[in-house]
Amino acid sequence: MRLVSFSSSSSRDGSVRLGVDTAAGVVEVxxxxxxxxxxxxxxxxxxxxxxxxxxVVADADGAVPLESLRLAPAVPDPAKIICVGLNYQKHAAEGGMPVPEQPIYFAKFGNSLAGSGADVVIPAATRRADYEVELVAVVGRRTRGVSVEAALDSVFGYATGNDLSARELQMRSSQWTYGKAIDGFAPLGPFLVTADEVPDPQALDLRCWVNGELRQDSNTRDMVFSVAELVSDLSQIMTLEPGDVIYTGTPEGVILGMADPVWLQPGDEVACEVQGLGRLVTRLVADPT
Structure with a gap:
């Protein structure tokens, strides 16, 4: 099932509501x-x-086009946003960094979330904004100390993510948070696709375009640490809760790895796709401050 979160005019308080993407359009629950x-x-x-x-969806009469909705992040209010760095072999190589022997984690927060189609501000503090298409795993049940073999049973579903990054801010210390946890720098969506529709998360194509130019084109099989290994590893030291999201890393093709980088600018449109999970579109705008 392809779930959609969106701002609904039909709810009493205009809050984010749940819908299901069908052949006829999005049906609101x-x-x-x-x-x-x-x-x-x-x-x-x-x-x-x-x-x-x-x-409910099977008995529903009305549906609206996805394009007519103001989309919220696929998971609007996760308790945790955990990200993984250097988790693709070729991405580590393009950055001149060794392939990690253990997963490298960092965090983003609720302020970084953005829905598909949203405008995201490039803050005035950076001149080196970059994109990162990623497979995102969404935890479905409370999980602690799970084995690698059983870890995928804890995954409710998957989404397309974009781990936007401000590279000079990211690299100013060994801790990456300052260049990662920026407002709007974790677009997520358009769908949350239930795990039954993704039989093998390690066999998904990922692509990213900037203004229609293909920049990233890879497959999750190139991950250093699989989704199951990441979920298991994290659960050894923290309790994963339903709705926690894990950005599982990006493949090669980011601006940071280019010989002559041209960083993202206001007016650019970044489109990210993970096979079967939908197209996540982000428009970048200038900082008004």
Whole structure:
């Protein structure tokens, strides 16, 4: 199932609501239907919640085009946004860095989330904004100390992500947060696709375009650490909660690895795709301050 979070005029408070992408368009899960109406409620309800959403959508009459909606991040309010650095063999090589022996983690926060189609400000503090298409895994149940073999059972679904980065700010110390956790620098969407539609997360094509020019073109098989290994590793030291998101790293083709880099500028449009998970579009704009 391809789930959509969007700002709904039909809800009483204009809050973010849950819909399902179908062949006819996006069907909103209505209040009072007995089904969860947000991603958070859906994750809390477990498999029974998914069954209720399926039943409601099957009986629904109306649908609207995806393009007509103001999309929210695919997971609007995760408790954790965990990112993985240098997790593709060729990406490490293009940056002149060794392939890590253990996963490299950093965090982003709720302020960094953006929905597909949103404008994202390039802050005046950077002149080296860069893109990173990524497969994002979304945790579906409370998980602690899970094995690699069982780790994918804890994944609710997957989404397309863009780990936007300000390179000179990222590299000013050994800690990357200052160049990563920027407002809007974690676009996520357009869909949250349930795990049953992604039988092998290590066999997905990833692509990224800037103004229509293909920049990244790879496959998740090039990951250094698989999704299962990342989930298992993280769960050894923290409790993963439903809705936590894990940006699993980017392949080669980023601006940082180019001999003559031309950094992202206001007016650029970045489009990211992960096979079967939809096209995530971000428009970059100038800092008004």
């Amino acid at each position: 209505p209040e009072g239907s007995g089904a969860p109406v947000t991603v958070r409620d859906l994750l809390a309800a477990g498999p029974a919640g998914l069954d209720r959403v399926r039943a």
